[in-house]
Amino acid sequence: MQATGGLGKRSLALSLLRAANSRRGADKITVGEILAALGERSFGWTFLLFAIVNMLPLPIGATLVTAIPLILLSLQLVRGRRSVTLPRRVMAIEVGREAFRRSIHRLRPVMRPVERVLKPRFPAPFAPGRERLLGLMLLLISVALFLPIPLSAWGPAISILICALGLIEEDGVVLLAGFVAGAISIAITIGVVAMIVFEASILL
Numbered sequence: 604m605q606a607t608g609g610l611g612k613r614s615l616a617l618s619l620l621r622a623a624n625s626r627r628g629a630d631k632i633t634v635g636e637i638l639a640a641l642g643e644r645s646f647g648w649t650f651l652l653f654a655i656v657n658m659l660p661l662p663i664g665a666t667l668v669t670a671i672p673l674i675l676l677s678l679q680l681v682r683g684r685r686s687v688t689l690p691r692r693v694m695a696i697e698v699g700r701e702a703f704r705r706s707i708h709r710l711r712p713v714m715r716p717v718e719r720v721l722k723p724r725f726p727a728p729f730a731p732g733r734e735r736l737l738g739l740m741l742l743l744i745s746v747a748l749f750l751p752i753p754l755s756a757w758g759p760a761i762s763i764l765i766c767a768l769g770l771i772e773e774d775g776v777v778l779l780a781g782f783v784a785g786a787i788s789i790a791i792t793i794g795v796v797a798m799i800v801f802e803a804s805i806l807l
Contacts, residue, residue, distance in 0.1 A: 744763055765781030
């Protein structure tokens with residue numbers, strides 16, 4: 604699993620903002636351009652980027668498209684891949700530059716306290732072979748995000764964002780905190796789906 608070490612206490616949000624500003628004057632920027640500006644194709648940064656994409660103002664049902672890259676990334680981890688490979692179509696996904704910047708600013712109150720405590724520790728989740736288990740958990744969270752349930756995207760997306768921060772700094776404590784948040788969001792999603800199915804069965 605490729606991670607980015609040595610970032611110290613540099614703000615990850617500021618790194619994202621600088622990447623978003625790499626095409627000044629352009630209304631939109633592609634996923635590939637953001638990753639190129641970050642200088643990274645690691646799992647942590649890529650999960651972080653697509654978690655933020657899923658927090659952009661999107662119409663209901665948009666996660667049927669925007670969550671697919673997260674599912675692909677999770678499957679690569681499940682297969683034991685150590686670096687990210689994304690299809691050209693995914694790299695060519697465009698996001699509004701200003702909307703992306705606004706989302707990062709909105710997320711800074713969530714990211715800042717996590718960034719303060721980020722540091723390499725509790726390496727057990729990053730041991731060789733563990734990436735398959737990490738990928739499976741991230742896959743479950745991504746599937747919960749994928750389901751087009753109104754107002755349900757933010758929980759899984761924030762969980763993946765926290766996990767991504769843990770992956771970037773190889774912080775096992777933060778990674779596990781993200782998984783706990785993900786488990787809660789999965790439970791909520793299952794509850795909502797069960798309620799919808801129950802109500803539909805009554806109507807039928």
